[in-house]
Amino acid sequence: MKRIITFVMVAFLVSSFVFAGGQKEESSSDGRMVLAMTSSYTKEESATDNTRKMPREAILEYAELNADTLDLQVTEFQHNDYETVIQARAAADDLADVFIMKGSWVKNFYDSGLIADLTEYVEACPWLDEYRDGLFFPATVDGKIMATPMQFSTTSVVFYNKELWAAAGYDEFPSTWEEVFAAIPKFEEMGVYPIAFGNRDKWQFNSSWISTLGPRFCGEDWVNSVIAGSDEVAFTDPEFIKLLEFVVQLGQSGLFNPDYSVVDNQNASSLFLQGKAATTIDGYWNVEYMAGIATPDILENVGFAYMPTVEGGIGDPTSASSGCGWFCGVNSKLTGERLAKAADLALYISGPALSQRMTDVGLVSTCNTPPSEGVEFDTLHENYLAFVDNATSTVPIWDANMNASLIAVMNDQFVELLAGRTTPEAAAEVIQAEYEATR
Amino acid sequence: MKALRRSTYFAYLSIPVFLYCFIILVPVAGALYYSLFNWAGGPKKTFIGVENFITLASDKVFWQSFLHNIEITVICIIGQIGLALILALVLNSRGIKLRQMHLSVAYFPAILSAVVVGFIWQMLYDYNNGLINDVLAFVGLDEYIQPWLANADMALILSSIPLIWKNIGYYMIIILAGLAAIDSSVIEVAEIDGANALQRLMHIVMPMIRNTLIVCLTLCISGNMKIFDHIYVMTGGGPGNATNVMALYAYQNSFIRYRMGYGSAVSVGILILSILITVLVRRATQGRPENE
Incomplete structure (x- = not known):
């Protein structure tokens, strides 16, 4: 009996250690920097909803523009499932390098030490003045900006x-x-x-x-x-x-x-x-x-x-x-070049790259971007x-x-x-x- | 054939034991550990001892949810096992035709996922386009038309009906297997002795499938004490907390309110209460001496 108990105990310990997570990839085989991202903008939902399609396009555009130096690995989750997925990963301290998040999570993630301080990157952002007023407010804790806005809701x-x-x-x-x-x-x-x-x-x-x-x-x-x-x-x-x-x-x-x-x-x-x-x-x-x-x-x-x-x-x-309900945050484990790149991504997909797309389909977004020339809207969007x-x-x-x-x-x-x-x-x-x- | 050495037995056993530890024991131990912390997720957590359990003991919503689990369990024991027993007896009788077809039809809902069943019944109960209200309107009973699942007094019972529909075939199969194990000569002798159908059922069939029924009872209790997906899809625990159940409450605490520590304490509470009830029921059903 004693042997069997010892056997089960050993199996218990081994299984808990074996499945306790592993090292994440930081660079790909061709030497490019690897950043993992989770987003709530899926291809399927983007087909019928511009509020999903435009941020998704901005993310893909950033990946394409930086393809020489960056391998951006995006995992997309259905909007309704996203909250549970992120909360589970946050609980396990297993968040992606960059992740879309709710404004109401910022304080909790900040208190738990899960998100990086983006203040210096936001303050140096060339299009900072173009953002609509108050959008960074829900993502600001103790005077630090912890995430970039993804919408004007x-x-x-x-x-x-x-x-x-x-x-x-x-x-x-x-x-x-x-x-x-x-x-x-x-x-x-x-x-x-x-x-x-x-x-x-x-x-x-x-x-x-x-x-x-x-x-x-x-x-x-x-x-x-x-x-x-x-x-x-x-x-x-x-x-x-x-x-x-x-x-x-x-x-x-x-x-x-x-x-x-x-x-x-x-x-x-x-x-x-x-x-x-x-x-x-x-x-x-x-x-x-x-x-x-x-x-x-x-x-x-x-x-x-x-x-x-x-x-x-x-x-x-x-x-x-x-205001803004959804933001883009960066994992606090990132440092140096990786943190700078992740912050650059978070700002890019939040700024004019997103806003111009949204404005051109008749939706208001993060920045005060005028519609592109020749764009016309239907009555619903005009109203x-x-x-x-x-x-x-x-x-x-x-x-x-x-x-x-x-x-x-x-x-x-x-x-x-x-x-x-x-x-x-x-x-x-x-x-x-x-x-x-x-x- | 050469006998295997003890170490070989252990080597073969190690794989399932290892998997069992990973799937069952590690999460349970993890929940127990996290329940001792004030933890909102992430690496930072504060040890607070049994404070979460003290809060849990006086948490009205948790106990309300526990009572809902009990109500659903009772409804399902009567509905699932009771009806399954009747159906199994009917299908086991000699005159029944198209037995395989009846079996397949009765078992079909059991292969559907709880989410699919939830959606189907949600459509049936729908206020504006639901079949139930359409039928009531068709037969002129307009005064009974209502938003069924929005009725806080009835929502729990109405949410349980799909569960009965879904699982009745499952228990029927188990009971049929129990009935098949009864030696037909025992029944024939009883018939010759003049026992009627009811007497044969009560004094021969029921005692002989007693262990099968206890298995069904245990499965029904354990299944309904941890019920989650069905309620999540059908009502989300609402209206208000009228259909909230313990597992959903644990989820709400952990993933909606970010109280991972307290959510873990609720999970441990579910485990303890489920074990307690299962043991009590097994004691109650197995307590009689075998002297019939």
Whole structure:
């Protein structure tokens, strides 16, 4: 028996050592530098989505331009799987040399010593002045820039069906929530949902609704203080409780399709495009989704509007939550030439190489790049560009700037509030407890 | 034939033991180790002893998820093993026609992945285009039309039905194998003695396939205590936490909230609770003396 136990113990130890990882390749057989990269921009998804296609093309272009000295080995993962893959690899301290990452991971990766400081490379970047304001903010920790932005994301866009709202008696989308609530009976008569909503994955409500509604109730200073982890603000503050009361009101109002908690935002967009709903509130990615599945005559009928204002609310009524949710980071294990090359790659795919491509297909991106000569856009993209241009201010995207665990707890509480299964006060206590534990 | 030496036995055994250690023991030991740390992933972690387990003991969502696992297990024991037993008895009866076809049809869902099954049933339950609501509308029962999986009171039971559908054939095959092992002369003698079908089932068949049923029970419990993919696809644990299960909660902690240490503690919790329940059930089912 003793022998068998010894045998199993030895096998256990040997197997744990044998599979404990190996040395990574730093240069190829022809002497070129090897950099491994993981990205969430796959060939398949790029076929129908320019928000994936353009960054992918920028990466491939960099690899081609530097092919003499660099062997860039890119591994692509489906967007939906990417988060789990990267988190698992981060946990195993096995991140690639360069990797696409979420803004909300930066603080965690920084605390864990996983990402390299790119400050000196960013400050020396020739196109630094061309970047849109505030894009580096979610990737900046203790004054150090830890990643480069890969998008300019507007997460709160009101897409509305012009014909349906006209039939309900509105020439354009209402500017106040009171008017929106007043329109509910008219849409009920028409057999149409006022707002198509899909919150299956829970982030949708936070990202597309709360990011813009938050400052309207609590003020931008309050939101910025929360992002900074200040102990001078709390989620139990009366202004946040008012926001939560409004969330309950939204959930009970009859605005949404009844299955909103089990369908996602793309399902909601489908309902909207089929004319079964008069509105949907989603991010800029929905522009590409709609352009990919709807006919031009349907898209002609899509209007863009800002989140309606609330009675007694504060903040800018034509603000939209915008910023960068996805970044490119570099592994902290890289040093010297390899670090410099990886930083060069991260900046290249984030700068005009990406931005020009995005601008030319009617999307707003990281840099203020004008469209190339002769480029024309369809009505949907023209309307989206006008929406971004006419927004008088931007407010931070909550789930790109706040701690991921806090956001997860918040998302759970919003689901409960929308369903009327908890009270604003109880939800605020739960969120505050997580805030105190994570700030 | 020359007898093999002991060292040769060990050499042959070393390969599976080595693989078993790598696949099972190393990850379990790893989870146990990481559960003692405040760890968000990466090389930096802080040793906090059993603090994660103290938090786990008072974590309402974890215990709620545990209860959901138990509910799913009970539903599946009744639905999967119960119905599988009935189907196996029917298929084992003498008058049954097209036996192979029935077997194939019943077993077919078992070969589908949980993800495929989840998607199929998600489509059936869909509010706007789902077959169930379409049928209700067709027969004029419009008042029962609803977003099925959004109903927090029913979501768990509705999520369990596809599990029953999927695994019924699997347990049926196991039970059929148990039934095939019963000596037909025993049944014939009982028939001659005047035992009716119910008496034969209760006093002869059931005691003789008891060990097979215990195997089914153990498989059903262990399978449902670690259920993940099916729930992940169908409801994502929602609405709210209405269908959340322990494995999904471990995943959410580890990969959504970056609490790798706590996620590991949840995994260890799942292991302990699963072993505990399996042992209790085996004790309860094997406790009777063999004097019938």
